[in-house]
Amino acid sequence: MLRISCVSLVLLFAAGSLRAEPMNVVFILVDDLGQKDIGIEGSTFYETPNIDRLAAGGMRFTNGYATCEVCSPSRASIMLGKYPPRIGITDWIGAATGNRWNRNDRVLPAANRSSLPHEDITLAEAMREAGYKTFFAGKWHLGGEGSFPEDHGFDINKGGHHRGSPPGGFFSPYKNPKLNDGPPGESLTLRLASETVDFIEANKDQRFFAYLSFYAVHAPIQTTDALLNKYILKAKERGLAKSRFLFDRTMPVRQVQDNPVYAGMMETVDQAVGMVMQKLDALGLAENTAIIFTGDNGGVSSGDAYATSNLPLRGGKGRQWEGGIREPYYIKAPGVTRQKSVSDTPVTGTDFYPTILELAGIPLKPEQHVDGMSLLPLLKGKSLAERDLYWHYPHYGNQGGEPCAIIRSSNWKLIHYFEDGRNELYDIQADISEQTDRLTANPQVAQELKARLDNWLKETGALIPQQDDRFDPVKKVQQIAHQKATRLNALEKSHARYFK
Secondary structure, eight states, rough: OOOHHHHHHHHSSSSSSOOOOOOOEEEEOOOOOOOOGGGGOOOOOSOHHHHHHHHHHHHHTTTTTTTSHHHHHHHHHHHHSSSSHHHTTSSSSTTTOOOOOSSSSSEOOOOOOOSTTTSSHHHHHHHHHHHHHHHEEOOOSSTTTTTTGGGGGOOOEESOSSSSOOOOOSSSSSOOSSOOOOOOTBBBHHHHHHHHHHHHEEEEEETTEEEEEETTTTOOOOOHHHHHHHHHHHHHOOOOOOOEEEEEEEEEEEEOOOHHHHHHHHHHHHHHHHHHHHHHTTTTTTTGGGEEESSOOOOOOSTTOOOOOOSSSOOOTTSSHHHHBBEEEEOOOOSOOOOTTEEOOOBBBGGGGHHHHHTTTTTOTTTTTTTTOOOOHHTTOOOOOOOEEEEEEEOOTTTTTOOOOEEEEEEEEEEEEEETEEEEEEEETTTTTTOOOOOOTTTHHHHHHHHHHHHHHHTTTOOOOEEEETTOHHHHHHHHHHIIIIHHHHHHHHHHHGGG
C-alpha cells in the first residue's frame, strides 16, 4: 500500500510549486480583540494596515470563533485542541467560583481548574518533539509556578506568568517576573514583538514555532501622548457622538468606536505585527513561514474599560452573543493558500492545533486534539464536512454575561441559560445582531439543537452551575435598575471627557 507522509501532503498542496521543507509557524494572539477592531473587518477608526496586509496575504475566515467569551478557556483550547469543559478550564483562572461568588446572582459559578493539565500534550510539546525550536512571548494565564510556558513545551518564555493583565501596565518598568524591564517608558507591546524578532533571527537556520501572545488590548488601556492626541483629533474631525452606550439586559454596552486610548493601543499592536512580518521578509523566511492571527475573546464593550464597540455584533467580551466569541481569524500559509482568500465556514480555536501540525509536516495527534479539525482542505480551496460548534460558560463576569451553553449548527444558534432554563434561538445569517428570537416560530429546530447541546455537555463532562440559596430576586431588580439609571449616565460623561 502506498503511504504518503504529512510532509509530502504539504508539498502537494502548493499551487504549482514544491516546498523543500516543512513550514515555520508564527502564531499571534491578541488579548480581548474584537472582530470589528480590524480595518479589513470594517473598522474605520482604528488603523491596522499591517494586520490588514497579513489577512489579505492568506485566508480570512469570516466565521472564526474563540472557544469561550473569556481568555483562559480559549487559550487552553488553542494549546490542547479541546473544548474548555473537557479541559476543566471554563473561566479565567483566578475567577471566584461557588460560594466565593457573592453578587446576588441566581446560580453559583461552577468549579474551574487553576492550571493547564500536564497529562495533555500541548501544541508546543508536539512541535518541540518534532524538532522545532519553541518560543513564547507575552500573556500566558494558564497557571502559575510549575505550569508556566516553559513547563508546557516552550524552550524560551519571555513574559508569560500567572497574571492575566500586565502588572506594571503597558510601559516599562513592567514588574513582570518573566521579563526584564526595559528603558523607562518602553512599550510592552513593542518589546514583545522585539523579543519575537530576536528569536526568529537567532533561529533562522532551523525550524521554529513562535507564539506571540500580546497583553494588549486588555485593560488597563494605555497609550502614548502622541497617539492619544492623534485619535482625539481624528474623532473630532469625524464628528463626536452624542451618546455612546446602550443598556442591554444587564449592563451598558458601548456602541461607538471612538475611544482614542484604545485606538492608540490598536495602532501599537499593528506596528508590532508589522515588525514581525518585516523581519520575516528581511531574512527571506516569509515564503516558508505560516502566520496565524486571532484573538482570545470578543472586544470589551462592557465592563473593564468599556473600550470598543463590536457592532453589528451584539455584546462583547464575557457575553454570550456573537460580539463575545467571534474573532479575527487569519491564516497566511504561502504556497498553500491563495492570497485574498475568504472562507465563510465556521471554524474555532480547537482547529489551530491540527492545522499547525499539518502545516509543519507533523503527523496528527487525534487522541489529543479531539475537538479540532485541520483546516488545510479549506486553505487549499476545498471544503470541510459540516459540523456543530459549542461553547460552555457556567459563570458570571464583570461584563454582564450570563451562565449559559451555546450550540451553532449551520446558521442556527441556540443559547441555553442555566439561571432559569430558558433558551434563545437566532438565525445568525439573517440576523447577525441577534435581535430577533426565533424560538417560538421554530420549536422543532430548538428542540433538536437543545438535545445535541445536552449530549455534548454530558460527553465533555461539563460542570453545571447550581442554584444559589442566597439569591434575592427583588434586590436583583433593584441592582439592574441602578445600573441602568446611574452607570449608563456616568459612562456617557466619563467617555465624553476624553475630548475635553
